[in-house]
Amino acid sequence: MISVSDIKVVFGRGTPLEKKALNGVSLTIAEGEFVTVIGSNGAGKSTLLGVLAGDVIATEGRVTIGTVDVTRQGTAQRAGRVARVFQDPLTGSCGALSIEENLALAARRGERRGLAPALGPSRRARFRERIAELNLGLENRMGDRMDLLSGGQRQAVSLVMATLAGSDVLLLDEHTAALDPGMAEFVMTLTEKIVSERKLTTLMVTHSMRQALDYGHRTVMLHGGEIVLDVTGDSRKTLQVEDLIAMFRKMRGQTLDDDALLIG
Numbered sequence: 171m172i173s174v175s176d177i178k179v180v181f182g183r184g185t186p187l188e189k190k191a192l193n194g195v196s197l198t199i200a201e202g203e204f205v206t207v208i209g210s211n212g213a214g215k216s217t218l219l220g221v222l223a224g225d226v227i228a229t230e231g232r233v234t235i236g237t238v239d240v241t242r243q244g245t246a247q248r249a250g251r252v253a254r255v256f257q258d259p260l261t262g263s264c265g266a267l268s269i270e271e272n273l274a275l276a277a278r279r280g281e282r283r284g285l286a287p288a289l290g291p292s293r294r295a296r297f298r299e300r301i302a303e304l305n306l307g308l309e310n311r312m313g314d315r316m317d318l319l320s321g322g323q324r325q326a327v328s329l330v331m332a333t334l335a336g337s338d339v340l341l342l343d344e345h346t347a348a349l350d351p352g353m354a355e356f357v358m359t360l361t362e363k364i365v366s367e368r369k370l371t372t373l374m375v376t377h378s379m380r381q382a383l384d385y386g387h388r389t390v391m392l393h394g395g396e397i398v399l400d401v402t403g404d405s406r407k408t409l410q411v412e413d414l415i416a417m418f419r420k421m422r423g424q425t426l427d428d429d430a431l432l433i434g
C-alpha cells in the first residue's frame with residue numbers, strides 16, 4: 171500500500187520563481203491497485219511520481235510505502251521497491267550497454283555493490299527467458315547495444331527491467347507517449363499483463379484520456395497541484411473521454427485545441 175498524506179512541494183521557496191507544484195495531496199493506493207493520473211501541463215503529475223520515487227523530497231507531508239515511512243528517503247534507498255519507466259525510451263536504460271547488461275544492472279537495483287558476478291549462466295538463462303516472453307525476437311539479440319533497439323522495443327525491455335529487482339511499486343511517466351499508436355498499444359498490453367501478474371501497485375501518468383479510462387482500476391486528475399477528481403468502480407465505468415475533456419476545459423477555462431491528442 172502507498173499512502174501520501176497532505177503532501178506539499180514548493181520549488182524555489184522564497185525566490186521570485188517560487189512554485190507550489192503540489193498543494194496538499196493525499197492519496198491512499200491499495201496493494202496491486204493500478205491508478206491512472208491525468209492533468210494539464212504543470213498540474214503536478216511528474217512531481218507526484220518524483221515524490222514517490224524519491225527524487226523530489228516533499229516540503230511538507232508524509233509518504234509511506236507498505237509500513238515504511240519513506241518521506242525523507244532518496245531514490246537509492248527506495249530503488250529496490252520502486253521501479254520507474256520514463257517517457258523517453260533513452261532515459262531508463264543505458265544505450266551503450268547490451269540488453270543483457272542492462273538487465274543485469276536492473277536486477278541488482280537496490281542491492282549494495284558486491285563482488286558476486288552479475289551475469290552468471292543461470293541469470294543469463296533467466297533474462298533470456300523473460301525477454302523471449304515479449305515475442306519480439308529480442309532473445310536472439312541479448313548482446314546488442316540497447317541504442318540499436320526501436321523506442322517501443324526499448325520500452326518493452328524497460329518494463330522487464332522494472333520487474334527484475336522484485337519492486338512492488340511501478341511508476342510509469344507517459345511511457346508510451348513517444349511511441350507510434352501500434353507500439354503504444356503493444357506496450358500498454360504488456361504493462362497490464364506485468365502489473366496484474368506481479369500485483370504491482372502502479373501509477374501511470376498519461377495525457378491520453380482514452381488510456382486513462384481504458385487501463386487500470388482508478389483515475390485521478392490533478393490540477394494546480396491538487397486532486398480534483400478521483401474515480402473508481404462503477405462511476406469510472408460510466409465516465410466517457412468526452413466527460414474528462416469537458417472537465418479539462420472547465421478547469422483551464424479555455425477551449426482545448428488538442429482534443430484529438432487527448433483522445434488518442
Ligand SMILES: Nc1ncnc2c1ncn2[C@@H]1O[C@H](COP(=O)(O)OP(=O)(O)OP(=O)(O)O)[C@@H](O)[C@H]1O
Binds near residue numbers: 210218
Ligand atoms: N525542479 C523544478 N524547479 C522549479 N519548478 C519546477 C520543478 N519541477 C517542476 N516544476 C514546476 O512545478 C509545476 C508542476 O510540474 P510537473 O512537472 O509536476 O507538472 P506535470 O503535471 O507533470 O506537467 P507536464 O504534463 O507538462 O509534464 C510546474 O509549474 C513546473 O514548472
